[in-house]
Amino acid sequence: MNEDGSIGVFLVDDQALVRAGFRMVLDAEPGMTVLGEASDGQEAVESLGLQRADVVLMDVRMPRLDGVEATRQICARPDAPAVLVLTTFDLDEYAFAALKAGAAGFLLKDAGPSDLLAAIRTVHAGDAVVAPSTTRRLIDRFSEHLPDGEAPTPDDRLGLLTDREREVLVAVGQGLTNTEIASALFVAEATVKTHIGRILAKLGLRDRVQMVVLAYETGLVRVTGT
Numbered sequence: 236m237n238e239d240g241s242i243g244v245f246l247v248d249d250q251a252l253v254r255a256g257f258r259m260v261l262d263a264e265p266g267m268t269v270l271g272e273a274s275d276g277q278e279a280v281e282s283l284g285l286q287r288a289d290v291v292l293m294d295v296r297m298p299r300l301d302g303v304e305a306t307r308q309i310c311a312r313p314d315a316p317a318v319l320v321l322t323t324f325d326l327d328e329y330a331f332a333a334l335k336a337g338a339a340g341f342l343l344k345d346a347g348p349s350d351l352l353a354a355i356r357t358v359h360a361g362d363a364v365v366a367p368s369t370t371r372r373l374i375d376r377f378s379e380h381l382p383d384g385e386a387p388t389p390d391d392r393l394g395l396l397t398d399r400e401r402e403v404l405v406a407v408g409q410g411l412t413n414t415e416i417a418s419a420l421f422v423a424e425a426t427v428k429t430h431i432g433r434i435l436a437k438l439g440l441r442d443r444v445q446m447v448v449l450a451y452e453t454g455l456v457r458v459t460g461t
Contacts, residue, residue, distance in 0.1 A: 243289045244268065283316070303333045310336060318338045319358055334448050388452045388453055413427045
């Protein structure tokens, strides 16, 4: 957060008109400041190495360095900003890879101003920008475009989880809310939140989105219809 208390946003998109549109919305919003912008991933990585931002709006398809690799490099840094992937939804099959790289979620390029502002505030607060069920539907959609999309990937970290924590991980991967998980497992919602916190800590995951990705990758949750 900037010295004036505003959320610092960095824009990354190879289309100047898209960046201008986002900047227009953000400049008019109290409590948000556009710190800079880049026209490709390489420029973004270099610029964000010299200045800090709270949230990065990251396009996926760009010249020189795409948004997936730029997201991976940025999120690997200490105190990394939250990255929102800009996607056209029906075309960007790389969005799943961006989630794996550390992105906090998706933002549709045609999102309205209120959705854009809400998404920025959500990830700045440390939460995922899309509902778990929406994330899973997107993963189901994108997985068929990935070379290893259908093959479960073993992960030794799952052995760190208790049986109950594994159940919670599966439920999160299935798109259930905390309330729904509590009802299904006959526990208090506060208990579910505790389990999720422990899962994130044990597995070194950033947020609920990455829990869904892991459950999907490891085969704990299968692709819809399989």
